[in-house]
Amino acid sequence: MTGGTAKATVRVPATSANLGPGFDTLGLALGLHDEIEAEILESPGIDIAVEGEGAGELDLGEGHLIVTTMRATFDRMGLPQPRGIRLRCLNRIPHARGLGSSSAAICAGILAARALAATPYARPGRDHPPEPSELTDDGVLALATEIEGHPDNVAPCLAGGLTVAWTDAGGVPHLVRLLPHEAVRPVVLVPAHRLSTETARGLLPKEVPHADAAANAGRAALLVAALTARPEPDLLLAATEDRLHQDYRAPAMPHTADLVRRLRGAGVAAVVSGAGPTILALSTVNTQDLIAPEVGNDWHIQPLEVETRGARVVSLETR
Numbered sequence: 568m569t570g571g572t573a574k575a576t577v578r579v580p581a582t583s584a585n586l587g588p589g590f591d592t593l594g595l596a597l598g599l600h601d602e603i604e605a606e607i608l609e610s611p612g613i614d615i616a617v618e619g620e621g622a623g624e625l626d627l628g629e630g631h632l633i634v635t636t637m638r639a640t641f642d643r644m645g646l647p648q649p650r651g652i653r654l655r656c657l658n659r660i661p662h663a664r665g666l667g668s669s670s671a672a673i674c675a676g677i678l679a680a681r682a683l684a685a686t687p688y689a690r691p692g693r694d695h696p697p698e699p700s701e702l703t704d705d706g707v708l709a710l711a712t713e714i715e716g717h718p719d720n721v722a723p724c725l726a727g728g729l730t731v732a733w734t735d736a737g738g739v740p741h742l743v744r745l746l747p748h749e750a751v752r753p754v755v756l757v758p759a760h761r762l763s764t765e766t767a768r769g770l771l772p773k774e775v776p777h778a779d780a781a782a783n784a785g786r787a788a789l790l791v792a793a794l795t796a797r798p799e800p801d802l803l804l805a806a807t808e809d810r811l812h813q814d815y816r817a818p819a820m821p822h823t824a825d826l827v828r829r830l831r832g833a834g835v836a837a838v839v840s841g842a843g844p845t846i847l848a849l850s851t852v853n854t855q856d857l858i859a860p861e862v863g864n865d866w867h868i869q870p871l872e873v874e875t876r877g878a879r880v881v882s883l884e885t886r
Contacts, residue, residue, distance in 0.1 A: 573686040573885045574606040575679040579878040580727065581660040581871075582667035583753070583847045584719040586794075587807035587838035588786035594667075594723035594730045595794075595847075597753060598872035601658045601671050602881075603633060605679035607686075608651030620658035620668070632669060636676025636714060643710055644684050645700045663761035665841035670720035673711050674878040681707065682880045712740040720841065727877035729794055745791065747873050748798045748851075754858065756846040757867045758822065767816050767842035779810035798851045803836035807849065813839050820844040822865070830858065 581599040585591070601620075608614070613634060615627040625631060633654055641648055660668045681702050702710070704725075711721035712734070722732035722742040729745040790806035793799070816839070817824035823844040830837035830848065835858060840847040846866075848858060858868060 572606055572608055573683050573883070574604060575682040575883050576881040577603045577605065577675045577679045577682075577878065578881050579603070579671040579675045579678075579724055580874040580876075582670060582720045582723045583665070583755070583840040583845075584667065584723075585809075585812065585838065585841060586790060586847070586849075587809040587813075587836075588783040588790060588811070589719075589731075590783065590809070590811045591717050591719050592732060593787060593790065594719045594732065595747070595753065596723040596727045596730075596874035596877060597666070597755070598874045599659055599666070599869075600874075601656065601660050601668075601675065603657075603675045603679060604653075604655040605633070605637065605676075605683065606653040607649040607683055608653055611650045613651070614653040615656070616654070617656045617658060619656075620660060621656075621662050622658070624662075632672040633676040633679070636673050637680040639714060640677045640680035640702070640710065641684065643700070643706070644681070644702050646684055649683075661757055661845070663763055664757055665762070665839065665843045665845040666755065666757075667720040667724060667841065669764075670711070670715055670724045671878070673714050674707075674721055674724045677702075677707050677710055678878055678880055682883050686883070686885050708740055708742060718742065723877070725877045727875050728873065729791070731791070745795050746875060747794045748796065750851040751794055751798050751873060752850050752852070752870065753873060754848040754850070754868060754870045755840060756826070756848065756858070756862060757869065758844050758865060760822075760844060762820055762842065762844045764842040766819055770816050770819055771812055772815060775811055783809060783811050794849070798849075800834065800836070800850065800852075803849050803851075804831065804834060807836045807838050809838065816843060826862065826866070 581597045584594045586593045712718040718732035718740040722730040726744040732742045793802040793806045836849045
């Protein structure tokens with residue numbers, strides 16, 4: 568079919584990975600979303616407009632993460648590349664803050680390309696276009712993990728809720744989705760400064776003491792129980808203790824590390840969100856009375872809901 572276009576609209580949530588002790592394993596989807604319109608064009612070229620986070624900063628050509636992800640998805644599905652792509656991005660997830668902005672872009676690109684692949688406009692100029700290879704939900708997770716490098720953020724972005732993600736001996740990623748207790752109230756504290764994931768990962772040692780690994784295993788198991796069945800303040804505080812990554816990364820974000828220590832000293836179950844520098848606080852009550860005295864003016868305090876639905880295609884149009 569020629570002479571028309573196809574457009575997919577995708578909504579993707581922010582995420583917080585690690586949650587303290589669940590390094591590269593646990594993740595939580597949050598009620599803060601990016602919305603992306605991706606359109607296949609008959610004419611060649613890339614047309615991108617960004618509103619909100621990243622406006623005026625992001626690559627507006629072939630280097631844009633959603634564009635490169637869409638192209639990787641079309642390749643994975645055995646489809647020819649489209650002549651042109653138009654993106655309209657409404658970004659609400661802060662960039663380089665530990666809230667999964669890159670994972671959201673990757674998941675958006677894959678889901679948009681998969682949806683568009685179901686239309687004949689993804690295969691222009693062919694009277695009998697080939698059927699695309701099926702990309703299952705497991706395939707989406709595998710491709711997203713391949714692009715991102717690890718599954719802890721893409722898993723909750725795709726599935727919603729609380730996820731446990733792992734990679735098997737063959738390198739294949741998997742996830743289990745759990746529903747957090749309805750009383751759990753996440754709050755994020757977002758600083759003005761940024762920190763790249765690569766910088767934060769570069770500070771991690773290649774080996775850790777066995778006692779620290781054992782402590783984190785126990786805390787991660789307790790955290791799953793606390794978040795899903797018994798979100799009591801004392802259990803959440805104990806369950807979010809970490810010995811594997813936060814202290815090692817502290818030199819790159821001293822203000823974050825200091826505030827986490829002070830919040831935990833006040834009884835708030837606070838952790839570094841992902842690679843930081845954002846802080847995630849978990850509670851069953853309004854914690855702002857406890858948080859506000861410790862924070863000051865350099866942090867944006869934002870209560871959020873747990874997002875129980877993951878990334879999804881909101882609409883698919885052809886014309």
